[in-house]
Amino acid sequence: xxxxxxxxxxxxxxxxxxxxxxxxxxxxxxxxxxxxxxxxxxxxxxxxxxxxxxxxxxxxxxxxxxxxxxxxxxxxxxxxxxxxxxxxxxxxxxxxxxxxxxxxxxxxxxxxxxxxxxxxxxxxxxxxxxxxxxxxxxxxxxxxxxxxxxxxxxxxxxxxxxxxxxxxxxxxxxxxxxxxxxxxxxxxxxxxxxxxxxxxxxxxxxxxxxxxxxxxxxxxxxxxxxxxxxxxxxxxxxxxxxxxxxxxxxxxxxxxxxxxxxxxxxxxxxxxxxxxxxxxxxxxxxxxxxxxxxxxxxxxxxxxxxxxxxxxxxxxxxxxxxxxxxxxxxxxxxxxxxxxxxxxxxxxxxxxxxxxxxxxxxxxxxxxxxxxxxxxxx
Amino acid sequence: xxxxxxxxxxxxxxxxxxxxxxxxxxxxxxxxxxxxxxxxxxxxxxxxxxxxxxxxxxxxxxxxxxxxxxxxxxxxxxxxxxxxxxxxxxxxxxxxxxxxxxxxxxxxxxxxxxxxxxxxxxxxxxxxxxxxxxxxxxxxxxxxxxxxxxxxxxxxxxxxxxxxxxxxxxxxxxxxxxxxxxxxxxxxxxxxxxxxxxxxxxxxxxxxxxxxxxxxxxxxxxxxxxxxxxxxxxxxxxxxxxxxxxxxxxxxxxxxxxxxxxxxxxxxxxxxxxxxxxxxxxxxxxxxxxxxxxxxxxxxxxxxxxxxxxxxxxxxxxxxxxxxxxxxxxxxxxxxxxxxxxxxxxxxxxxxxxxxxxxxxxxxxxxxxxxxxxxxxx
Numbered sequence: 066x067x068x069x070x071x072x073x074x075x076x077x078x079x080x081x082x083x084x085x086x087x088x089x090x091x092x093x094x095x096x097x098x099x100x101x102x103x104x105x106x107x108x109x110x111x112x113x114x115x116x117x118x119x120x121x122x123x124x125x126x127x128x129x130x131x132x133x134x135x136x137x138x139x140x141x142x143x144x145x146x147x148x149x150x151x152x153x154x155x156x157x158x159x160x161x162x163x164x165x166x167x168x169x170x171x172x173x174x175x176x177x178x179x180x181x182x183x184x185x186x187x188x189x190x191x192x193x194x195x196x197x198x199x200x201x202x203x204x205x206x207x208x209x210x211x212x213x214x215x216x217x218x219x220x221x222x223x224x225x226x227x228x229x230x231x232x233x234x235x236x237x238x239x240x241x242x243x244x245x246x247x248x249x250x251x252x253x254x255x256x257x258x259x260x261x262x263x264x265x266x267x268x269x270x271x272x273x274x275x276x277x278x279x280x281x282x283x284x285x286x287x288x289x290x291x292x293x294x295x296x297x298x299x300x301x302x303x304x305x306x307x308x309x310x311x312x313x314x315x316x317x318x319x320x321x322x323x324x325x326x327x328x329x330x331x332x333x334x335x336x337x338x339x340x341x342x343x344x345x346x347x348x349x350x351x352x353x354x355x356x357x358x359x360x361x362x363x364x365x366x367x368x369x370x371x372x373x374x375x376x377x378x379x380x381x382x383x384x385x386x387x388x389x390x391x392x393x394x395x396x397x398x399x400x401x402x403x404x405x406x407x408x409x410x411x412x413x414x415x416x417x418x419x420x421x422x423x424x425x426x427x428x429x430x431x432x433x434x435x436x437x438x439x440x441x442x443x
Numbered sequence: 444x445x446x447x448x449x450x451x452x453x454x455x456x457x458x459x460x461x462x463x464x465x466x467x468x469x470x471x472x473x474x475x476x477x478x479x480x481x482x483x484x485x486x487x488x489x490x491x492x493x494x495x496x497x498x499x500x501x502x503x504x505x506x507x508x509x510x511x512x513x514x515x516x517x518x519x520x521x522x523x524x525x526x527x528x529x530x531x532x533x534x535x536x537x538x539x540x541x542x543x544x545x546x547x548x549x550x551x552x553x554x555x556x557x558x559x560x561x562x563x564x565x566x567x568x569x570x571x572x573x574x575x576x577x578x579x580x581x582x583x584x585x586x587x588x589x590x591x592x593x594x595x596x597x598x599x600x601x602x603x604x605x606x607x608x609x610x611x612x613x614x615x616x617x618x619x620x621x622x623x624x625x626x627x628x629x630x631x632x633x634x635x636x637x638x639x640x641x642x643x644x645x646x647x648x649x650x651x652x653x654x655x656x657x658x659x660x661x662x663x664x665x666x667x668x669x670x671x672x673x674x675x676x677x678x679x680x681x682x683x684x685x686x687x688x689x690x691x692x693x694x695x696x697x698x699x700x701x702x703x704x705x706x707x708x709x710x711x712x713x714x715x716x717x718x719x720x721x722x723x724x725x726x727x728x729x730x731x732x733x734x735x736x737x738x739x740x741x742x743x744x745x746x747x748x749x750x751x752x753x754x755x756x757x758x759x760x761x762x763x764x765x766x767x768x769x770x771x772x773x774x775x776x777x778x779x780x781x782x783x784x785x786x787x788x789x790x791x792x793x794x795x796x797x798x799x800x801x802x803x804x805x806x807x808x809x810x811x812x813x814x815x816x817x818x819x820x821x
Binding site: 072088089094107110118130137144146153154162168186252259264319 | 447448451454455458461462465466467469470472473477480481484485488497502504505506508509511512515519520521522523524527529530532533536538540543544545546547548549550552553554559560561562564565566569570573577630631634637642643644645646647682683685687689690692693694
């Protein structure tokens, strides 16, 4: 089975298993508490109905009004500040649901707004996250050089550790702030920040819903918005560093497979072009050009494959090219494939021909042996 | 300013502007309705308090019980089916909030569960989405060939149209089903499917919350779970096709810039290696090897840049390499850069030297002129 299909199947099985495990654990943790809580609440309801002489119908009437009044209880939700807060929860897909459009026009606009806004926001956070990672990498490299470390290169492990601690710090700062402003415990405020910045957004804890804060406390409103945006940036940077590469794995592999198929199917054209001794006629030259161009395209794709593989290998070996081109010894030891020819250049006709005139079993060609290993990060 | 920085800045400005526009429109659409609704509900509350002779304190007591009873009213939430539903909303980040962990242990486990589950799910949906896109591309290519079309290649436009209509169909099928099961209007059910499959998940409309469906209607429960997973797959496939490339733009550009910097800074090493007539001493050979390897690495990176650029250009010109290597005429016309040398190979020492010994103004080198244009899809 193709690697990509196997990988996809494995991921599906893992995810479904993960769901089943989660279901079991949540059942064990919450089911008993739910039953107990329901029993207590039903009894309280019974006492209240008895105390105020309410029938079931009466209680249902009051219940309906209470539930409809819930968002209003938290303050005005749809003035500019509240609408900005709502728009933020839409395009970031947090979606607390503390407020939701009640008009059909609002619902329709919400869908159109999300349709454009969500991809825009995804790309923005990834873009900004990548910039932040590059800057942090640059700073860390400079810091390592200043400290006179023997190997000043910035490794993936360095970046992951910094990213992780940035995320945890962001959550802690938010937890401290919101526990102060909202009167939540630190743990509950941390839980709120986590649920927000992962964009799950249950809505069980929502900031800016006490004492009409959206209208009365502009500083806290501004802090909340800035916190959410910056927090999502930090999380986005971490995702860009760690997760994004895995999201493009299948596409990379598909590209590589296509290049290999192209080389295998077009080795004959290369062979015929190589064997041709005399200058061709114009018609034949046109046909040869077409075949030659196809072969050339296949070779370019192959170089891309080879180069991509080298890039990933070099990144795994901790070479993130800084301005002054420091290399790890490991990479240099590995690069024996790239023996410069007499002109000092890696490319020469013999190597091109060797790569192009491949046999069906690619492993017999030594360059392919080097690059047919799977990238160790995948 | 660097291209990546400019792009990121533009995206930030766009997103903030988009938020402001959204805030203004939602304010205009919902603010008046909110005011009207609050007025009506306050009046109904006043009437009820008067009717049942309830003080403000009494009403607050009843209100508290009603709000706590709300999730229980929708049925048992934490048995296995309900917990599975909840786990699904966590790892997909839908996060309706119809149920949320009430115990601290549940909250803590929820965070840990999301920490691993969300990246796993992201990668799984992208992987599966890519496989689906590849399969659809294959099918469409076969269909075009069967129909005897002159140009059977599958274009990006074809894929986007198919993807878009798949998404709309998925939403319509869901809307029809949930409007039947839940008693919602088609529009409200469509809105629910949209908010679910974009993972916003307000929680204003939540399936499986009527008549204790989670316990009593296993077929509907299974349908809902399958619909959410398949719907997210279809959306994920569309995102993989359209959005994912934009999320890696900065990384691609950074790679290209690094390659160009490497070439510029190491042209001297190539020059010195080219000029060396005699076999070097072992010490000098080691130094030359190091410099030569660095130059070779820089050249490989350059080829990767060139190859990546060609790949993207070819993709824009609608060449998705099918098994039989069909090419567009446009690509072949464009590929005049790749004049095969006398051996039929694109690589020859003269071209390598020409690329390597770059002047400070890259535009004077004709290969760079071709590839310094921005990809038109970015």
